[in-house]
Every structure is written in structure tokens, then in C-alpha cells.
Amino acid sequence: MNALNTACENSGKKAWVVFSGQTDLPWLKVFRPGFRHCFVLLNDGRRWISLDPLSNYTEISVHHHVAPEFNLPGWLESRGHRVVETHVERRKEPAPFMLYTCVEAVKRVLGLHARFIFTPWQLYRFLQGQHSHSHHEGEKSWAV
Numbered sequence: 001m002n003a004l005n006t007a008c009e010n011s012g013k014k015a016w017v018v019f020s021g022q023t024d025l026p027w028l029k030v031f032r033p034g035f036r037h038c039f040v041l042l043n044d045g046r047r048w049i050s051l052d053p054l055s056n057y058t059e060i061s062v063h064h065h066v067a068p069e070f071n072l073p074g075w076l077e078s079r080g081h082r083v084v085e086t087h088v089e090r091r092k093e094p095a096p097f098m099l100y101t102c103v104e105a106v107k108r109v110l111g112l113h114a115r116f117i118f119t120p121w122q123l124y125r126f127l128q129g130q131h132s133h134s135h136h137e138g139e140k141s142w143a144v
Helices: 003-010 026-030 072-078 102-110 120-131
Strands: 014-020 037-043 048-053 058-063 082-086
Touching: 014 072, 014 102, 014 120, 037 072, 037 102, 037 120, 048 102, 072 082, 082 120, 102 120
Parallel strands: none
Antiparallel strands: 014 037, 014 082, 037 048, 048 058
């Protein structure tokens, strides 16, 4: 672990990726149900922050009305979202050139340079694999 990762972890920041099946965009309906969109939650120990890359803009919110100790990821899960806790890496090398999507925006926040993760489902599988120490970077599953 390098000093930048240690400093990030020691700062108390946590990150969660939230997956949703909700979409108003017809072309996203080809993606796996429950995994048509994703966004990031951060908690720096003092406040909740979300970065939600939408098709027409990116919504960045500081949730002053939510106590830092409130289990926001758990609350979102109780509302039907899938939530995966993960970590943020700070890399020195530039990220690969990719199309800007919600998945790519989340990967950039996390410092994840996995070139073959395009869909929310692939990202979910990859992040789940981090917890079991096996990576699923190349799974090319667009729908069910």
C-alpha cells in the first residue's frame, strides 16, 4: 500500500457504489434489471457526499441534512438499491481513454482503471470480487 492510499484511508473517507434499476432512458433497458445506473457515496466522517453522473449533467450533493453516522448505504439498500462498500485509490498513471458513462465516472472517482468494465453489472461483479479477492474484470454481460 502506498503513502497516498494510507493517507486516504487514515482520513476516514469511505466510498460506496450504489446500483439502481431505475432509468428513463430507453437504451439502458438492455442492461441487467437492477443494474442500469450507478453512482458514488462518500463519507468523510463529517458529511455524506454523492456524485451521480446523469445523462444530462453530473449531480454532486453534500447532504447536510443527513447525520454522518446515519447508515445511508443501508437506507438505500432498504429502498431496493444494491450497495457495495469499496475504497478509493489514488494512481499516478492516467486512466485509459473511455466514453463518459455513469460507470466510467464511478471508476474515475474510485481510481479504478479496469479497461473492460463497461456496464453497472460488470462493475458490481468486479467490486464484489474485490471482497472475495477474485477479480471479474473481463465479464462481458450486457443484459441478463
